Amino acid sequence: MNIEISEDSHIDFLAVPSAVAIRDAFLDYNLQFSNVTKRAKERFEQRDWSGSRDDANARIELYDQCIAAISDKLSDRMADQSNNALLWMEIRKAYEQLISPLLDRELFKTFFNTLTRRFFKTRGVNADIEFVALAIEPTDSITHPVARHNYVLSESLASLFERVLADYPFSAKYQNTEVCAKLIADTLHKRFEHWPEPAVLAVELLDTVFYRERRAYLVGRVLGRENYAPCILALVNEEGGIRVDAVITTRQ
Numbered sequence: 001m002n003i004e005i006s007e008d009s010h011i012d013f014l015a016v017p018s019a020v021a022i023r024d025a026f027l028d029y030n031l032q033f034s035n036v037t038k039r040a041k042e043r044f045e046q047r048d049w050s051g052s053r054d055d056a057n058a059r060i061e062l063y064d065q066c067i068a069a070i071s072d073k074l075s076d077r078m079a080d081q082s083n084n085a086l087l088w089m090e091i092r093k094a095y096e097q098l099i100s101p102l103l104d105r106e107l108f109k110t111f112f113n114t115l116t117r118r119f120f121k122t123r124g125v126n127a128d129i130e131f132v133a134l135a136i137e138p139t140d141s142i143t144h145p146v147a148r149h150n151y152v153l154s155e156s157l158a159s160l161f162e163r164v165l166a167d168y169p170f171s172a173k174y175q176n177t178e179v180c181a182k183l184i185a186d187t188l189h190k191r192f193e194h195w196p197e198p199a200v201l202a203v204e205l206l207d208t209v210f211y212r213e214r215r216a217y218l219v220g221r222v223l224g225r226e227n228y229a230p231c232i233l234a235l236v237n238e239e240g241g242i243r244v245d246a247v248i249t250t251r252q
Helices: 009-037 040-045 049-081 085-099 105-120 157-166 177-191
Strands: 148-152 202-212 215-223 228-238 241-248
Touching: 009 049, 009 085, 009 105, 040 049, 040 202, 040 215, 049 105, 085 105, 148 157, 157 177, 157 202, 177 228, 177 241, 202 228
Parallel strands: none
Antiparallel strands: 148 202, 202 215, 215 228, 228 241
16 A cells, blocks of 8 residues: 655654554554453353453453554654654555555444543643544444344244244253243244234344353344344353343333
């Protein structure tokens, strides 16, 4: 990629490599974060709650560790120029060009802002060297649909959710998929009894399973003839196996 640079060769000598280093530091953070997160499914299946807590702490600490590492690297590279606002303006310009093709560039910008605040001890907003809200691109740039499972009611609602649970297997077994599916169906019938019948015609759930503390979450929505609502299935893994612990249908 060709990056436009200013006429100040000294600043340019530092700006472009610094922008590349910041981008690479965030990519490294993202990779390490993903590696920790990938352990969540195994932790849940094995009921390794202490390991799950360790991973949660590791994710929290990782951001500061990566920011500190790139800060030290930039300080060594910039020497007495590390608080040069003109230099950081050029770094931001080069960095913006580097990340412009990326779908998650907003996260890269947040990482960059954290760095500038560390170097300049900024209070409030410094629009000269930071990315501000107006500069953040909306998620409209995401044009591909998110991977999901789609279910259309063709039998009983309980039978539909038996299919749902079969599509989200774990190494640990479900305690009783029929009982869990009936619990979900009964809950939805009660919650949406004011909707035109049949209340639930279809269900959409993200392919990704989310994990927090001791629960796994299947996240999506239910659709009726004229209505739709969130649908989040909270799963717990007990000694007897996995079961549905809660059905969440409202925004918290």
